[in-house]
Amino acid sequence: MSLQSVKDFFADHAPDIAVIELADSTATVALAAAGHGVAPAQIAKTLSLRLDDGVILIVTRGDARLDNKKFKARFGTKARMLAFDEVERETGHPVGGVCPFGVAGRLRIYCDVSLKAFDEVVPAAGAPNAAVRIDPVRMATLTGAEWVDVSQY
Numbered sequence: 001m002s003l004q005s006v007k008d009f010f011a012d013h014a015p016d017i018a019v020i021e022l023a024d025s026t027a028t029v030a031l032a033a034a035g036h037g038v039a040p041a042q043i044a045k046t047l048s049l050r051l052d053d054g055v056i057l058i059v060t061r062g063d064a065r066l067d068n069k070k071f072k073a074r075f076g077t078k079a080r081m082l083a084f085d086e087v088e089r090e091t092g093h094p095v096g097g098v099c100p101f102g103v104a105g106r107l108r109i110y111c112d113v114s115l116k117a118f119d120e121v122v123p124a125a126g127a128p129n130a131a132v133r134i135d136p137v138r139m140a141t142l143t144g145a146e147w148v149d150v151s152q153y
Helices: 002-013 027-038 066-074 084-091 113-117 136-143
Strands: 041-053 056-062 108-112 147-148
Touching: 002 056, 027 041, 041 084, 056 113, 108 113, 108 136, 113 136
Parallel strands: 056 108, 108 147
Antiparallel strands: 041 056
């Protein structure tokens, strides 16, 4: 269902963007970069985190890590990643396919400013072997994401 929810999202909001399905897994930054022929930094990884008032998604460049000080300054709490077994239930996407498109419920979505270094990024698309190529500013617009600065790279 997850891959289909992403395809439906693009059919409704950006029919010019095609979901790319590869034969092999692209569930990690390294696998995705190799599979799509881009630098690891250009992979847009989506982190699923729990705040006191719900789950959020943060999309950041593939070679970035969350900066705990920046995160706490922005969100007022320590970063807490979802447990492996919570990810699909909370986001609607399996681990390795989590993305800001076609998500379950009304999750708050954030894009890290680190993505603005690229004209095109490659986020997952609802399955461990699916992705899209998209301008990061367009991704933020389509998903209603807020820009934040919470990573280091």
